[in-house]
Amino acid sequence: MGFHTQPIMKLKSLIQTLLISLFLASSTGSFAQRSADIIPFIPFNNESHQNFPLITIKVIAHVVQRNSTYPENFKNNDTDRKIIRDLINHCNRTYSQLTVPSIKIASNPKSIVDSRIRFRLDDIIFHVDSSGWDRNKFMIVNGGKWPYAIDSISKENKELFFFNLNAYRGFNQSDSLIVSTTNGPVVLHKKDLQKSGKTTVVTVKEAIDELEPINATYFRRVDYNCTSDNWKKLTDSDDRHLHLFFTGASSKRIQFGCAPSPYFLNVSNYVYGGQWAGNQLTAHEIGHTLGLGHTNYPQFKDLPRKDKFCSGCPCNDTTISNNIMGYNGCRNYLSPLQIGSMYKNYSTKEKRIRITTACDYDPDQTSFITSSQKWNRERAIQGDLIIKKKQTLEINQNLYLANGASIYLEKKSKLIINNCIVSNACGSEWKGTVLCRKFKRKRIRSPRFNKGTIEFIAEGRFEKVIE
Numbered sequence: 001m002g003f004h005t006q007p008i009m010k011l012k013s014l015i016q017t018l019l020i021s022l023f024l025a026s027s028t029g030s031f032a033q034r035s036a037d038i039i040p041f042i043p044f045n046n047e048s049h050q051n052f053p054l055i056t057i058k059v060i061a062h063v064v065q066r067n068s069t070y071p072e073n074f075k076n077n078d079t080d081r082k083i084i085r086d087l088i089n090h091c092n093r094t095y096s097q098l099t100v101p102s103i104k105i106a107s108n109p110k111s112i113v114d115s116r117i118r119f120r121l122d123d124i125i126f127h128v129d130s131s132g133w134d135r136n137k138f139m140i141v142n143g144g145k146w147p148y149a150i151d152s153i154s155k156e157n158k159e160l161f162f163f164n165l166n167a168y169r170g171f172n173q174s175d176s177l178i179v180s181t182t183n184g185p186v187v188l189h190k191k192d193l194q195k196s197g198k199t200t201v202v203t204v205k206e207a208i209d210e211l212e213p214i215n216a217t218y219f220r221r222v223d224y225n226c227t228s229d230n231w232k233k234l235t236d237s238d239d240r241h242l243h244l245f246f247t248g249a250s251s252k253r254i255q256f257g258c259a260p261s262p263y264f265l266n267v268s269n270y271v272y273g274g275q276w277a278g279n280q281l282t283a284h285e286i287g288h289t290l291g292l293g294h295t296n297y298p299q300f301k302d303l304p305r306k307d308k309f310c311s312g313c314p315c316n317d318t319t320i321s322n323n324i325m326g327y328n329g330c331r332n333y334l335s336p337l338q339i340g341s342m343y344k345n346y347s348t349k350e351k352r353i354r355i356t357t358a359c360d361y362d363p364d365q366t367s368f369i370t371s372s373q374k375w376n377r378e379r380a381i382q383g384d385l386i387i388k389k390k391q392t393l394e395i396n397q398n399l400y401l402a403n404g405a406s407i408y409l410e411k412k413s414k415l416i417i418n419n420c421i422v423s424n425a426c427g428s429e430w431k432g433t434v435l436c437r438k439f440k441r442k443r444i445r446s447p448r449f450n451k452g453t454i455e456f457i458a459e460g461r462f463e464k465v466i467e
C-alpha cells in the first residue's frame, strides 16, 4: 500500500481505504496499522504552517568535564559555546532541509523537505564531574579479593597461574582484562580461562615474555553510554526539556552516543571526533530521542527492507541508504512515515508535548479560523485560538492548549467538541472560552446578540481549564 502527497481530500479517502483494508484483513500486521495512524500527522510539503505548525523542542546542553585542569571536553569559553550553538543549528538545518532517498522504494511517497521539527537551545551548563564524564571505563570486578597473587606463568603458552580456587569465579566474566603489576601496571586481555584442581589458569592474548608478575586485578569494561545517572544527578530528572549531555570516556577515544529517553541523550568524545562526524552523530541520536529506530531493519513500510550499516561509507541506490537513522556517510534523508511518527509523538503524548514550546503561551502564535473546518488530528498549539465571525470549527481529536491560552468565539461562530477533549498537556490550565463581537487583544467586548455557540457531542469535554 502506498500513499500520496496530494491534498487533504485524497488523503482522507486513502486513510479510509487503509482503515477498511485493516478491518478486512486484521492479520495485516503492525506496519499497516501504524501507517494509518501516522499518515494524518505527515507534514507534506504543500501543507500550510497554520495547519502544520513547527514543533520546537527545548534543548539544554550540558558539558560534563573530567576535571577543571583537563576537561577533555568543551571549555567554558566563547569558541566552544559557539561550536555547541552551531551544532544545534546544524540539527535544525538537517531536519528542515531533507533530501530525497538514495534507495528508491516501490510506491515511494514524495519526499518531505521540512520535518517541521526544530530545536531551540535554551542554555549551556558546564559541570565538573569525573564519574559523570566517564561513560565507558574499566572497573574492578565485584566479588573476589583483588588483587590475587600470581604464582607462576608460562611464557610460552601465555598462561598465568593462580593457586586459588576462588579466583576462578572472579575471572569468570567476559569483556574483561587484567592489570598486572611488575615494574608498573600492564594491561592484558583474557583469552581463555581454565580451572585445574585448586589452580586457576588464565590464558592471555598478549606476549608475556618480559613480564615479572606479582599479582593481578581483574577489570571489567563498564558502559554508561545509555544510562540515566547524569540526567538524574545533574538535572534532577527534569522532564521539561531535552537534555543533551556532552561527556567523555576513559577507555576509548572514538565518538559514540545513545538516546534512550525523550528527556536526554548522550554524546561522548565530541571533541575527539571532528565537528562533521559529531554533527552527524548528534542528528542521528536526536532521531532516536524523537522515537526513531535504526534503518538496518525497517521501522516503517516506506523504508528499504535492508539497509547495510557501514559507518562513514558513501550511500548508494541499492544497499546503503542516506537515512539519518542508518550508519552511512550521507545522513540527510527521513521518510514521510519517520517524520509523521515524530510529529505525532509531539502532538499526542503529554510527556513529549511538555518539552516543546507548545506549553509556553505565546500570543504571537495565535491560530485564526477564517473558514469553517474540521480538525481530525490531535494537536498541541502554543497560542490562542480565534474562531472568526460565522465560522465553525469542529474538533474531532484531542486539542492541547498552552498554559493560559484561550479560545475566542466571534459573533455567530461555532465550536464543536466532538467526542474528544480540549485540555492542557503541561501540568497547568488553559484559560477557557471567550465570547466576543470581534477579537481584539486589548479590548474584548462581549456581544449582546448573536453569541457564538459551543456544542459538546458524545464524550466531548473541556479539561484542565480555569473555571
Ligand SMILES: [Zn+2]
Residues within 6 Å of the ligand: 284, 285, 288, 294
Ligand atoms: Zn543509533
